[in-house]
Amino acid sequence: MTQLQFTLNLDNLKDAVMNSNIEAVTKASIVLVLNEIMEKERDEHLQAKAYERTVTRRDYRNGYYERDLLLSNGRITLRVPRTREGDFSPSIFEKYERSDQAFVLSMLEMVINGVSTGNVTKVVKQLCGENVSKSFVSSLTKKLEPIVNQWANRPLNVMYYPYIFADAMYIKVREHHRVVSKAVYIATAINEKDQREVIGLKVDHVESFDAWQSFFKDLKSRGLQSPKLVISDAHEGLKKAIQREFIGTSWQRCTVHFKRNIIGDLPKKDMAQVIFDLKRIFSAMTREDACAFKEDFIKNYRDNSKLKKAIQILEEGFEDAIQYLNEPCSYHTYIHSTNSLERLNQEVRRRERVIRIFPHTQSAFRLIGAILMDYQEKQVMKKLPIKKR
Numbered sequence: 001m002t003q004l005q006f007t008l009n010l011d012n013l014k015d016a017v018m019n020s021n022i023e024a025v026t027k028a029s030i031v032l033v034l035n036e037i038m039e040k041e042r043d044e045h046l047q048a049k050a051y052e053r054t055v056t057r058r059d060y061r062n063g064y065y066e067r068d069l070l071l072s073n074g075r076i077t078l079r080v081p082r083t084r085e086g087d088f089s090p091s092i093f094e095k096y097e098r099s100d101q102a103f104v105l106s107m108l109e110m111v112i113n114g115v116s117t118g119n120v121t122k123v124v125k126q127l128c129g130e131n132v133s134k135s136f137v138s139s140l141t142k143k144l145e146p147i148v149n150q151w152a153n154r155p156l157n158v159m160y161y162p163y164i165f166a167d168a169m170y171i172k173v174r175e176h177h178r179v180v181s182k183a184v185y186i187a188t189a190i191n192e193k194d195q196r197e198v199i200g201l202k203v204d205h206v207e208s209f210d211a212w213q214s215f216f217k218d219l220k221s222r223g224l225q226s227p228k229l230v231i232s233d234a235h236e237g238l239k240k241a242i243q244r245e246f247i248g249t250s251w252q253r254c255t256v257h258f259k260r261n262i263i264g265d266l267p268k269k270d271m272a273q274v275i276f277d278l279k280r281i282f283s284a285m286t287r288e289d290a291c292a293f294k295e296d297f298i299k300n301y302r303d304n305s306k307l308k309k310a311i312q313i314l315e316e317g318f319e320d321a322i323q324y325l326n327e328p329c330s331y332h333t334y335i336h337s338t339n340s341l342e343r344l345n346q347e348v349r350r351r352e353r354v355i356r357i358f359p360h361t362q363s364a365f366r367l368i369g370a371i372l373m374d375y376q377e378k379q380v381m382k383k384l385p386i387k388k389r
């Protein structure tokens with residue numbers, strides 16, 4: 001390692017001490033040290049000191065140029081030595097460029113975690129004494145675009161996904177000087193390693209059969225095979241798209257939504273026992289028990305005219321709501337509802353609420369994709385506690 005010996009300009013340092021605060025003193029010291037280090041590095045590169053004649057000289061000095069460097073305690077301006085041939089590069093920039101990158105990544109992390117661009121600028125000012133504009137912070141998020149696009153279009157043919165969860169949420173986006181509602185389609189899965197994984201993201205106009213079909217076609221074009229189950233709510237367009245695009249796949253109606261629909265048609269009073277008996281159906285461990293509990297429920301309450309509509313809903317949706325019972329018992333807890341995906345949607349919503357209105361569709365895709373990638377990274381090392389039998 002090169003040993004550097006140099007003399008600092010103490011007059012400059014004295015001026016900084018006498019006329020500035022301690023932050024300015026620190027910056028002035030750093031500037032002096034780094035400038036002197038670069039000067040010594042140029043000497044070594046040239047193999048000759050200033051005005052020195054040597055047979056080993058490689059090149060000649062060519063003055064200086066100024067370059068800003070952003071450190072943890074703010075921005076400094078350095079006097080960077082040059083050579084005539086231009087092949088000299090100070091080593092400190094390679095090191096401190098990593099600091100710049102870390103600084104940028106920190107700002108991106110704040111944005112992804114729901115900190116508004118205005119508040120990011122305040123945090124940066126407090127930590128670094130550096131003014132950055134909202135537009136600068138916004139422009140940084142564009143660095144996410146190629147990363148998110150690559151992740152969102154990664155191949156899905158390297159692993160089998162037996163259980164897929166699908167849902168849509170709505171956001172507000174500016175489009176042609178108007179604020180419009182957009183649907184965000186998200187698909188997650190339990191893969192063959194019993195890990196949760198986000199496999200699909202799309203921002204489209206409305207939740208419809210055509211949009212869901214296009215979403216599933218995109219997944220298949222990336223290599224997705226037909227799963228055993230697709231778990232979702234009972235949106236007609238979604239159901240039709242599942243049936244059309246995944247041959248041999250069963251549709252599992254979310255039992256939480258299904259029970260909620262039935263309970264919504266019950267009278268408001270004296271229904272505690274009815275609700276208990278209804279929930280008993282979906283707590284069954286086997287298909288046979290669930291069918292028996294359902295028959296008991298209908299037998300006990302079919303003469304009650306107030307429960308006619310609720311019983312009709314139960315009978316019409318029962319088969320779709322117990323498809324999970326055809327799978328191994330150890331998976332039942334994880335595949336009977338879309339609760340896991342809805343929790344993820346809530347996390348997206350919590351961070352999206354800070355933004356309120358996205359400037360355009362691509363920015364929505366970019367930020368939501370970054371949030372989902374962050375979630376995905378946390379799931380990589382996790383494995384569902386599935387007990388194989």
